[in-house]
Amino acid sequence: MTAPLLEVDDLRTRFLTPRGPMVAVDGVSLTLAAGETLGIVGESGSGKSVLGRTIMGLITNGPTTTVTGAVRVDGADIHQLTPQGRRALWGTKIAMVFQDPMTSLNPTKRVGTHLSESLRFHRGLSRGAARTRAVELLKLVGIPEPERRAGQYPHELSGGMRQRVVIAMALACDPKLLIADEPTTALDVTVQKQILDLLQSLAERLQMATILISHDLGTVSGRTDRVAVMYAGRVVESGETRDVFAQPRHPYSGALIESIPRLDAASHSLLPAIVGQPPNMLNPPSGCRFAPRCAFAQDRCRTETPALVDDVACHFPLTQALEVHA
C-alpha cells in the first residue's frame, strides 16, 4: 500500500493564553488519500481552524504555542521542517483558502499581480509567461473577462469574485492538498453554491485532495467523501459522510444533525435542541467533554475519557438510524 497523501498523527496544539493554557486541538489523527475529500464539522471554537492551520504549518511551536504529534504530507513532517522548507511546500504541495478573501489579498496590488508573483517565485516563470498563466487561472475559476479583471484591484470585485481569485491563487502551483476553511461562510447563499461547485469540480479535474472545514453540516454533507465531527478540540466521530449523516453513532453528531431545522419538515415543528452550551476550553469538563449536555451520559462518562475506537469516541454509541433520514 502506498502511504497516504496526508497523515496527521495525535496532533495537539496548545496555546498559553493570559487566562491559562488551552489545548485547542487535543490529539487528532487523520489520514487523507490523494484526490480524496474530507469534511471537518463542528461548532464555533471546536478547533477546526486551529487544526487546519496546524496541518498547514501556519501554527508551529513558538513562545506561546506548543505543537506535538506529527503532520506528514507526502512523507515530510511539516513541523520538523525549517521555515524555508515549509514555505517551499506552501502552494506546491499544500494550499489554504480562508473565510475572508481579503486576508489573502493585498488591497494595493492588482488581481493579476497576486497570481503572477507566486508563479514567478515557485515556478520561475518569466514575467510574460506568468501574466498569461494568471489570466488562464482566472478563467479556470470562472471569472468573466479575465484579462480586464487581472488589471483590477481587490476592492473592485464582489466578495464572490474575490474568493474565486483566492482559489485561483491557491491553485496556481498545482497543490496536492487544498485546505478550505469556511470558504463560503461570508458569502450569500446563491454565491456559496457557485463557489462550492467550483471547488468540487476543480478538485476532481485536478485530482487534488481537499479538506473542507465548515460549521454548516449542509455544506459538508453533499460534497465530501468522509467527514470528521469535532467537539471541544477532539474528533468525536468520523466515517463515510453518507453513513455519518444517515446513522451518526456519537450522541453529539446525532443531536447536532437533528437540531437543525429542515426545509421538508412542517413549520413550527419543535426542534430537538441540545441543552446547555459548548464548553469553556480553558477549563473543559473531565471525562467525555460532551457529558454535561449528553442525553445518554452515565457516571462513567464523567470520569473516563472515551477513546476514538472504531471511528467513534463514546462509551455508549448510538445504534439506530436517525428518524429524519429514514
Added chain:
Amino acid sequence: MTTPALEATDLVVEFPVGRGQKVHAVSGVSLSVAPGETLGILGESGCGKSTIGRALIQMPAPDSGTVRLGDRELTGLRAKELRGARARMQIIMQDPISSLNPRRKVKDLVWESHAIWGYDGDDKEAKIDEVLRAVGLDPETVRERRPHELSGGQAQRVCIARALMMDPVVLICDEPVSSLDVSVQAQILNLLEATKARYDLSLVFIAHDVAVVKNISDRVMVMYLGKSCEVLPSEDLHLRAVHPYTRLLLSSLPEAQQSSSANGDVVVERVAAELPSPLNPPSGCRFRTRCPLATDRCAAEEPLLRDIGAGHQVACHNVAL
C-alpha cells in the same frame, strides 16, 4: 376582518452617500402581520431586511410610507408620543452581546427598559426573576452577571427578557440566531415559539437561512434588492414558490436540505456576473440582470406584487402559473 397587529405600507428608505448618490435600501415594501402571526422576511445580505426592521420601529423613520401598530399610526408622531406608542413593539438584534450595555448587570439590563417609565414597585425583583425564568435562565446564576460573562445564547435570552419586560404585542427579531452556535440555535428558536404563545405576540422574524425562516414563520416574504418579490405561506415555501429569485435561492441550498419534490428545476443564473449595486438598481425588475426568464418588458416595467390565490403573491411578469 381583524385589525392587523402591524401594518406597513409602501416603505421607502434611502441613504444618501455623497456625490448626489443614494443607496436604495428599501423601495416600496408593504407588509402586514395578523395578531398571533409570525411573518418571516427572507433574503440575502444587503437586500434591506434590517432596514425594514428599523423602519418599523421608526429608528430611523422611513423616508416615506406608513407604519401602523394596531390602530395607532406611528409615522409622523413626535418623539415623546412615539416612545410611548413604540414601547409595545420591541426589536431583538443579531449580535446579542454587543447590543447590551457591557457595564450593566443582567438584572439592571432587564429592568432598564421598564425603569424609563419611572415604575419602581416593590415587586421589581420578583418581576425580573419571573421574566428571566420565562426565557429559560436561572435567576440565581445570571442576575448579577455582566454581558461578557454570558454565552451568546444566554445573552440572546437576556435580550428577549428585556423585550418582554415592555409587555410588547409585536416582537421584531433581526437575525436572532445567526451569530449563535449551531447547537444553541434550536434552543432560541424553540424559546421564541414558546414565548410567542405564552405572551400572545406577533413576530416579524428576519433571517437569511431558508429552513430557519420556514420553521418559525406562518408566512414568508422574500426580498431582493430592496423589493418584495414573493409572499407565501411558509408551508408552501419549498414546494410552491414560483418567483425566479426564490427558486434560485432554493436551488442554491445544499442538496441535503432540498426537497426531492422541489420541481427538479435547476434555475440557472443568466450570468454569474456581478450582483447589481443598490446605488444604481436595474430598471424595471431588479432581478432581471440575473434572471433566466427576463424579457424586454422586465427592463421597461416594474412587476407589481399580484395575488395568485391561496395567500400567495408574486411580483414577476413572466412566471407561468
